[in-house]
Amino acid sequence: MPAAPAVSSVPDALGRFGRFGGRYVPETLSAALDQLEREYAKAQADPEFQAELDGLLSAFVGRPTPLLFAKRLTEYAGGARIFFKREDLSHTGAHKINNTLGQGLLAMRMGKRRIIAETGAGQHGVATATACARFGLECIVYMGAEDVRRQAPNVRNMRFMGAEVRPVESGSRTLRDAINEAMRDWMGSVENTHYIIGSVVGPHPFPRIVRDFQSVIGRETLDQCRRQFGRLPDMVVACVGGGSNAAGMFYPFVDHPEVRLVGVEAGGRSGKPGDHAASLSYGSPGILHGSLSYVLQDLDGQTADVHSVSAGLDYPGVGPEHAYWHDTGRVEYTSVTDGEALDAFDLVARREGVLPALETSHALAWAANEAARRPSSEILVVCLSGRGDKDAAEIARLRGLAADGSGATR
Amino acid sequence: MTAAPHAPSPIARLGASFAAARAAGRKALAPFVTAGDPDVATSVAVLEAVGRAGATLCELGVPYSDPIADGPVIQASYTRALGSGVTLEHVFAIAKQASAKVTMPILAMASYSLVFRRGIDRFVADAKAAGLAGFVVPDLPLEESDDLDAACRAAELALVRLVTPTTPPERAEAIARKSTGFLYCVSVAGVTGARTELPPGLLDRIAWLRTKTDVPILVGFGISSPEQVRAVAAVADGVIVGSALVRLVAESASAERNETLANVERFVTDLAAACG
Secondary structure, X not given: OOOOOOOOOOOOOOOEEOXXXXXXXXXXXHHHHHHHHHHHHHHHOOHHHHXXXXXXXXXXXXXXXXXXXXXXXXXXXXXXXXXXXXXXXXXXXXXXXXXXXXXXXXXXXXXXXXXXXXXXXXXXXXXXXXXXXXXXXXXXXXXXXXXXXXXXHHXXXXXXXXXXXXXXXXXXXXXXXXXXXXXXXXXXXXXXXXXXXXXXXOOOOHHHHHHHHHOHHHHHXXXXXXXXXXXXXXXXXXXXXXXXXXXHHHHHHOOOOOOEEEEEEEEEOOOOOOOOEOHHHHOEEEEEOOEEEEEOEOOOOOEOOOOOOOHHHOOOEOOHHXXXXXXXXXXXXXXXXXXXXXXXXXXXXXXXXXXXXXXXXXXXXXXXXXXXXXXXXXXXXXXXXXXXXXXXXXXHHHHHHHHHOOOXXX | OOXXXXXXXXXXXXXXXXXXXXXXXXXXXXXXXXXXXXXXXXXXXXXXXXXXXXXXXXXXXXXXXXXXXXXXXXHHHHHHHHHOOOOHHHXXXXXXXXXXXXXXXEXXXXXXXXXXXXXXXXXXXXXXXXXXXXXXOOOOOHHHOHHHHHHHHHHOOEEEEEEOOOOOHHHHHHHHHHOOXXXXXXXXXXXXXXXXXXXXXXXXXXXXXXXXXXXXXXXXXXXXXXXXXXXXXXXXXXXXEOHHHHHHHHHOOOOOHHHHHHHHHHHHHHHXXXXX
């Protein structure tokens, strides 16, 4: 019997991760996606491309990011040793920059000087604006009007770097609607414009390209663990909205079955439809934004409304590779509530002197809880995907609601 | 089977409708109507008015929450319909009631997200039972379409494919060969919506496609006026008018239904006249 193919051997030529993925887009975009696929293959084989990207990741982003022992959080949990992979120390304060620099270089190779992007929390928007400023590219960022309100500091920073931020008023006025508007822009501008998708979602080849650019997180973590501990970690945890930090963190580990991998989704207010954004925990197979994956949807296939305190996780779908890892059992997926995430924000701020993003706080909540149940001989790594400065005002607002007892979840 | 032994198949009815237009020396006119905007009963009546006004066929837009190929007018109509509680059951009911009253074939314009969720076999069976003649699935490219293609061929329903200005020639040829019922030639790179001018190169593209397929070639996206219809009809086998009609229905939403229907019938009659 031949050996089973490695978990990492996806996607296939049609962009399939098992049954998931693919390319469900209007014909107008087909040629551009083919072009991107070809250009990416050429870039991968081009040492100059890799050298230029590595140089930027080092001098511009500040990689490698450190692996920090979370000493006082570990003491608090009283179990497994917790480590933070410090993506929050990346330039722009989150992992998103790893992908935007890579795709920005691809855009220039294709002769495309106009860049569009969508953003939820604003981290991908800022990272795109940053790459465009660095490369001298025109930059337009679509952002749900509700998120423009929730993530004002990031909106301001994008504008500082010369990007045009277009608030999206349609639908739920969040990340999903921003993606719809970016896709519509691309339908009419595809010949001179590259769409830098910010997560491992969308039509082939985006889920693969974004995963590859983000895999620097997992590769560094794997090396750091070998050097610092002489072995791989027992457990790796990351938050999952679209799932880019998790995909980049997990991918280098998927062929090491001894490492337990856990993705944490946004459990929102409750498990009721409309109260959360946990596609793998509560969704079903469906097609959204160009690929087949788990989607929160009704019986007809209409996308459901979702909720999360975290704008970056407030999305009704998830990357197709996560759907594949979910169905094959390679990665466990769970969820934590808004309230648990906010508590974890407080805990990590006070015990570690690190303000984590609300997205990241979901992973931290689960990790602190799980560490308490594991022996101190075990090593648990959390992908600290981003810093929480952008969330400070929103957290303060939520606390205000809690103070008078109306509507807050904690 | 309850159908009469000699009842023509859905795709044959579509072919007959094109043939009848040709025999009358006319080009085909395919208006687009959003199912359930503003409500189920009005949609049925709008389809009847479109039929009376001389349309060759009609596209029935199936409301979808995230239509990335559509511009603001059709998107807003989908949002209104979904907001008023329209489901796929309503859409099939509209098709069934209308197809009992008009002779023009009706095709569903539906996102593949909806087809996939219901299951291809069930979606196709429901569509056939509702009297639909076929599908346009704007977000299903050639590479992903084998299963739906097989189901449509088995059910004798049309699966209309789209070619666009960004489609390379060899790919356009492959798409044209696969398309059944007719070939949808998208006039511009972009989303649906009325535009004031026809894009340069369109006429050459149609002439080239003409050498690649025997099915009728219909042009859509951005066509809104009788003048544009006349210009396109001079070279293509027909035209599709979407957003302009959807906007007309939306703008008459506050009026009495009879007034809406009169406006629709007048507009489509003018378009049909430009196809002569």
